[in-house]
Each structure stands twice: as structure tokens, then as C-alpha cells.
Amino acid sequence: MENKFGPDYASLEDTEFVAKYQASCFCGAVRYEVSADPVDAKICHCTTCQRLHGAPMQWAAIFHKRHVRFTAGLENLIFYNSEQNQPERILPCKVRCGKCGTPIADEGHRMWLAFPSLFDFGHPANVPASFQPTCHLFYGTRVIEPHDDLPKWSGHKNHSELL
Template identity: 75%
Template sequence: MLSAKNNFGPDYASVDDLTFVPKYRAACFCGKVQYEVSADPVDAKLCHCKTCQRLHGAPMQWAAIFHKYQVRFTAGVNLLRFYNNELDKNERILPCKVSCSLCGTPIADEGRRMWLAFPSLFDFEPGTQVPDSFKPTCHLFYGQRVIDISDNLPKWSGHKDLSDRL
């Protein structure tokens, strides 16, 4: 059960936290689920694993990684839908996929300690480019790719720094 006091869970910023200063805001497609983050991402990556491809219906997933304490939900916590693909359960068993139960927008991957947000949901200042801190630093599971990406980013066979660099 999610607590109203801390808004989403003990690892996340509370709506009552007066020291939390939002830096970026994000929302699902229908706008019913909204959250904000208080810092730049600690990293950003492109994942080419088959799970990300299937769950996103895309050749890869782009994620910006935040500590959970840097995340605060401002609307729609009760509309979140969870899916643990390892156990094939629609439950908040970490790690899990988080989406909006109304419009179906993938919101993030919730890890045990981290929040992997999808940058396309963020409302960056009109007319500005995506901040450098949101730009991917590497490709993960690149051996499972469906399209070649010609860039200068490191390409890993699995997780960053824990697998062979391709």
C-alpha cells in the first residue's frame, strides 16, 4: 500500500518536503500521472535488450536514472500500474515497470534503489534542447539491437562496466 504521507514510498521525496526543489517535471500522455525530480540524472542510457524492445514496442529504451529520493509524485499515484516481467505479475515487486493505468504510457522502470525515467515524458523549456545530463552515455545489450546506431557512445554486451564492450 502506498502511503499518502510520503506520496509513493519511503524512498521517495514527500509532497510535504519543503526542502525539495523541483528541477524538471514529467507527465504521462494524458497528464493524469505527474512527477518532478530535484536534480539532473546520475546517468542516462539506451537499452537494446529484448525485454525493453517488447515492452516499449521500440528498437530501444532511453532512460535517465535518478535516485528515488530525487523523485516526487504530484498527481496520479493511485493511477500507477506495475508489472514485474521476471515473475509475470501485475504487482509492485521490484524491479518493475511503471505505467499509467488510463493512457498506458510507460512512466519508468522502478529499481530497488533507482528510478529509470523516460526523458520523452519531461516538459523541458519550450524551444530548448534536451539537457546534456539527459543525453545517453552508452548503449546496453547492444548485441541484441535491431538497428545499428552510428555514434561515439560505448556499446556494451550487457550492463555498463559489467560486461564486454563491443
């Protein structure tokens, strides 16, 4: 499969890549794998995530793009840049499956913000510790009150006020 995402991502020809986790959309048309644990995981409460996910918050595990490799479905990806309101792959952007509509990830300039619920951990109770959220972001715009001991940031982690 041609790596249309360019050199930031691993390719199927990369013999050094060893898959650690696999993920797919609801219908299975889009599949990818990662070769490392996430560098961080967070829960975002920003209004953009709320509206685009139809949920009160978004849980994401963050990977370097070089640790991500698509195994199927590149032709099914749909992109949306919410800042410019453009259905194009203008980074940063949202990534969805064009067949079933599943949100796949948020693609940043250097990072891939994957949604842990798409990974196959065998059972939801088997989510690895590295995928557990370390904080809440944009907590001031939350619509529900999570009861946990995680740090709650007004904006981005370590770049905003800790609430």
C-alpha cells in the first residue's frame, strides 16, 4: 500500500516496524497499527471536540507519526480542518472513515491523536496503563463533571492555567 501520508508515517515496507497495537474503524475498512506506547493520553473538553464527536469529551492517546502505519483503507479516509472549515487534509485536521463515519484520529503537524476505543485490547478492561488519561484539557468548557484526581487544565497541558 502506498503511503500517501508521506515520510512522517511508517510504511508497510518498513522492516524495522514491529506492531504493538492495532486499531480500526467500526466497519473495519480503515486499519492501522502503532509500534510504541503513546507519549501521553488526555481527555479534551473543548467545544470543537464536543461538537465533532457528539460527546461531552474526547479521549485521545498521542503518538509520534513515525510510530503509526496504515494497513488498510487509506482511500476511505476523510479529512476536515475545523479551523478553516475545509473538508481537506490541512493540518491539524480531523480524520474519519468515509464508509462508516467513525472518527479515526486528530492529525497534527507532528503527532497522531488516536482514539483508544478503536484499539483492540481484547476487552475494555485490558486498556494498557500507557493509554490511561493523564489530564483534562479545556476543562473550563466541560459539560459534565468528571470525578477523578487528574489535573485539569484551562487549555493545553503545561501551556495554560492549572485549575
